[in-house]
Amino acid sequence: MTIRAKLFSTAGLLTLVITALVVFALIFAGQLKTELRQAQAAQEVAQSITELTLLTESYISHREPRMAIQWRSRSERIATILTDPASHSEIRGLTLTFQSLIKSFEALDQASAQQSPLDAPSASELESQRLELIGERIAARMRTDSQHLISKAFIIAHQAQNNALRIQQRGSSAVSAIGIMLILISVSATLLVARNITRDINSLVQGAQAMGQGRLDHRIQRSGNDEIGILARAFNAMAVNIRKLVQKDRDSLELLAQEIAQKESVQSALRESEQRYRALVEMAPEGVYVQADGKILFMNPAGLELLGAATEKEIVGLDSLDLVHPEDREVVRQRLVDLGSGGGVVPIREQRMLRIDGTSIHVEITAANIEYEGRQASLAFVRDITQRKQAEEKIREITERLEIILEKIPSGIMAHDTDGRFVFVNDNASRLTGYSRQELLNMAVSDIAPSGALTDEIVSAWHEMDYDASMTFESAHIRKDGTQYPVEVRLIAIKMDGKRVILAIVLDITERTLAEEEIRRLNIELEQRVVERTAQLEASNKELEAFSYSVSHDLRAPLRAVDGFTRILLEDHAPLLDAEGNRVCAIISANSRKMGQLIDDLLAFSRLGRAALQITAVDMAALVDEVYQELTTPMERERIAFHRDALPPAMGDPKMLRQVWTNLLSNAVKFTSNQEQARITVDATDHEDEVVYCVRDNGAGFEMQYVDKIFAVFQRLHTEREFPGTGVGLALVQRIISRHGGRVWAEGAVDQGAVFRFALQKGRETE
Numbered sequence: 159m160t161i162r163a164k165l166f167s168t169a170g171l172l173t174l175v176i177t178a179l180v181v182f183a184l185i186f187a188g189q190l191k192t193e194l195r196q197a198q199a200a201q202e203v204a205q206s207i208t209e210l211t212l213l214t215e216s217y218i219s220h221r222e223p224r225m226a227i228q229w230r231s232r233s234e235r236i237a238t239i240l241t242d243p244a245s246h247s248e249i250r251g252l253t254l255t256f257q258s259l260i261k262s263f264e265a266l267d268q269a270s271a272q273q274s275p276l277d278a279p280s281a282s283e284l285e286s287q288r289l290e291l292i293g294e295r296i297a298a299r300m301r302t303d304s305q306h307l308i309s310k311a312f313i314i315a316h317q318a319q320n321n322a323l324r325i326q327q328r329g330s331s332a333v334s335a336i337g338i339m340l341i342l343i344s345v346s347a348t349l350l351v352a353r354n355i356t357r358d359i360n361s362l363v364q365g366a367q368a369m370g371q372g373r374l375d376h377r378i379q380r381s382g383n384d385e386i387g388i389l390a391r392a393f394n395a396m397a398v399n400i401r402k403l404v405q406k407d408r409d410s411l412e413l414l415a416q417e418i419a420q421k422e423s424v425q426s427a428l429r430e431s432e433q434r435y436r437a438l439v440e441m442a443p444e445g446v447y448v449q450a451d452g453k454i455l456f457m458n459p460a461g462l463e464l465l466g467a468a469t470e471k472e473i474v475g476l477d478s479l480d481l482v483h484p485e486d487r488e489v490v491r492q493r494l495v496d497l498g499s500g501g502g503v504v505p506i507r508e509q510r511m512l513r514i515d516g517t518s519i520h521v522e523i524t525a526a527n528i529e530y531e532g533r534q535a536s537l538a539f540v541r542d543i544t545q546r547k548q549a550e551e552k553i554r555e556i557t558e559r560l561e562i563i564l565e566k567i568p569s570g571i572m573a574h575d576t577d578g579r580f581v582f583v584n585d586n587a588s589r590l591t592g593y594s595r596q597e598l599l600n601m602a603v604s605d606i607a608p609s610g611a612l613t614d615e616i617v618s619a620w621h622e623m624d625y626d627a628s629m630t631f632e633s634a635h636i637r638k639d640g641t642q643y644p645v646e647v648r649l650i651a652i653k654m655d656g657k658r659v660i661l662a663i664v665l666d667i668t669e670r671t672l673a674e675e676e677i678r679r680l681n682i683e684l685e686q687r688v689v690e691r692t693a694q695l696e697a698s699n700k701e702l703e704a705f706s707y708s709v710s711h712d713l714r715a716p717l718r719a720v721d722g723f724t725r726i727l728l729e730d731h732a733p734l735l736d737a738e739g740n741r742v743c744a745i746i747s748a749n750s751r752k753m754g755q756l757i758d759d760l761l762a763f764s765r766l767g768r769a770a771l772q773i774t775a776v777d778m779a780a781l782v783d784e785v786y787q788e789l790t791t792p793m794e795r796e797r798i799a800f801h802r803d804a805l806p807p808a809m810g811d812p813k814m815l816r817q818v819w820t821n822l823l824s825n826a827v828k829f830t831s832n833q834e835q836a837r838i839t840v841d842a843t844d845h846e847d848e849v850v851y852c853v854r855d856n857g858a859g860f861e862m863q864y865v866d867k868i869f870a871v872f873q874r875l876h877t878e879r880e881f882p883g884t885g886v887g888l889a890l891v892q893r894i895i896s897r898h899g900g901r902v903w904a905e906g907a908v909d910q911g912a913v914f915r916f917a918l919q920k921g922r923e924t925e
Contacts (some may be wrong), residue, residue, distance in 0.1 A: 625651050
């Protein structure tokens with residue numbers, strides 16, 4: 159083989175080696191990229207779940223709709239990551255726990271919507287307390303799921319990061335080892351080719367050098383008999399020595415490479431351990447800090463947030479006792495002394511700490527001795543339990559309140575098991591039965607119930623009634639002295655100490671029973687009185703009808719006779735009468751007609767109270783227009799500026815409402831007759847439960863001190879000469895509106911006009 163061919167073969171071998179190295183590097187880079195992407199996704203899930211946990215705590219504390227919207231938005235983002243096929247399989251394994259958390263949140267949201275606070279102790283307050291307890295259970299479940307999710311997410315994120323680091327470290331080591339191996343192979347191949355090509359020449363050169371150094375005993379192994387072969391054999395010894403030196407150097411390089419690889423492995427393990435524990439501390443949901451010689455040296459983000467610090471600089475360097483509540487400092491100081499004297503680990507204890515702003519929080523804390531930056535220190539783990547303390551205090555207050563309610567409630571409270579044995583009674587139960595509490599607790603329901611009172615339905619309800627369901631019935635109980643008394647019992651199935659218990663609320667209804675008997679007796683008497691009064695009313699109506707008939711016929715005849723004869727006298731004998739006689743006859747005739755009008759008005763007023771209402775929908779606007787046209791002449795309409803706004807329809811008797819508008823509008827026309835430009839306005843105001851109709855005018859008006867008289871029969875504020883009338887019209891208006899269940903009133907001022915208003919209830923159809 160020629161020297162050129164040997165060189166090309168060597169170049170091809172080097173190219174193949176480099177290509178293999180690049181392919182391996184690309185494969186490693188792909189695996190590393192995949193692991194890093196999964197680690198990034200795990201970190202994002204962990205961060206999102208941490209934020210969701212904070213939102214969960216905020217929503218449990220405040221339960222505001224805005225927080226519910228934020229919670230759902232954050233949960234949708236997490237759900238998107240969990241359902242991503244490219245995500246880590248262990249991340250997708252969090253789906254069941256996350257769905258449980260979502261269901262708990264929806265249940266809590268629904269329980270919050272149903273809850274309503276009540277002031278007085280009642281069944282509604284018990285329901286509210288029940289809903290509140292359910293909410294607390296759901297909240298506890300949500301906290302458990304959140305803690306489970308966050309712990310699993312951090313573990314998955316940590317594992318993913320460790321996997322990426324391991325792949326990176328193993329790849330680096332593999333690349334280094336393969337690179338060294340390929341380099342050695344390349345060097346060996348190159349040396350082999352070079353030796354084959356230049357063996358003869360190198361042998362001569364090396365022999366010459368050895369000869370120059372005085373080592374003439376060296377020889378080169380060569381089968382040729384040419385000059386180079388002779389020279390090779392002459393320098394054989396020198397070639398052997400050179401090969402030994404090369405082998406020695408190669409062994410040294412391998413030993414050096416092994417030492418370097420071992421050192422890199424140790425350093426990688428140290429870095430991995432440091433990164434793992436730093437990540438755990440930095441991402442831990444609980445506060446972690448290190449203190450030595452009473453000074454804070456380090457605190458993780460959760461601890462800074464717990465104490466309300468923005469940066470670590472605000473905490474590092476402070477005396478650790480300055481962060482402890484003054485009342486707890488002596489106890490904490492003793493713990494630190496015990497820890498420093500070789501206590502090892504301080505068990506979990508509760509204490510109070512001070513935030514940067516001076517506020518106090520309750521925490522659980524534990525500590526252990528460690529070595530930090532070359533010196534003895536203690537590592538403390540802190541958990542905020544303020545909310546738990548507040549919840550415990552609230553539960554204690556609720557328990558005390560319930561105990562007070564149970565003791566002070568006027569009803570007897572008894573709780574018994576499914577066999578009917580009493581397990582709890584309050585003072586009122588003891589008072590009702592006459593037994594002491596201890597006596598009742600040694601008794602059963604059958605001991606205070608009469609024979610046959612415990613029906614199969616009641617006994618089966620003890621075993622089958624749903625929890626928080628209730629059953630109410632009336633029965634009787636037996637006192638200690640043997641007397642019976644009626645009771646109303648309400649049964650509720652609850653759990654007490656993990657067992658099914660029936661809570662009985664017992665109310666002594668002796669007084670109510672007596673009252674019901676009295677009411678029944680009074681109802682019988684009242685019905686009898688109604689019958690008697692009805693008969694009397696019918697008799698009175700018959701007498702009134704007889705009187706109306708008498709007025710209508712017996713009184714009208716003389717009046718017509720007086721009026722008729724007076725007119726005959728005036729028409730036939732006027733010349734025989736002087737002026738005074740004519741005047742007197744005119745007065746007699748006018749007063750006869752006025753008396754007839756009074757009788758007509760009285761009859762109308764009387765019939766109004768007896769006539770039945772024919773309720774229907776009435777178009778008030780059309781009715782006003784029609785009445786106004788009937789009451790006025792074209793000449794009067796030219797004098798009057800009449801305006802009507804849109805009027806809502808009303809429910810009423812059309813004939814009676816026509817009479818109302820007739821009387822009000824006729825009064826407005828009459829009392830504006832002296833005005834050069836009269837103004838009459840009709841409008842209405844639509845309220846929630848009624849419509850107020852109004853008639854305004856700019857007529858004579860009246861003094862408000864007499865407003866109570868204008869709706870009375872025959873009460874007039876103006877003389878007959880000023881404005882004629884009988885004084886019955888407004889009384890009719892008031893009676894009609896009253897029968898419709900409405901009201902009427904007036905306002906006015908002398909010479910400034912009057913305003914009459916009446917209100918009708920919407921949809922009213924009966925008197």
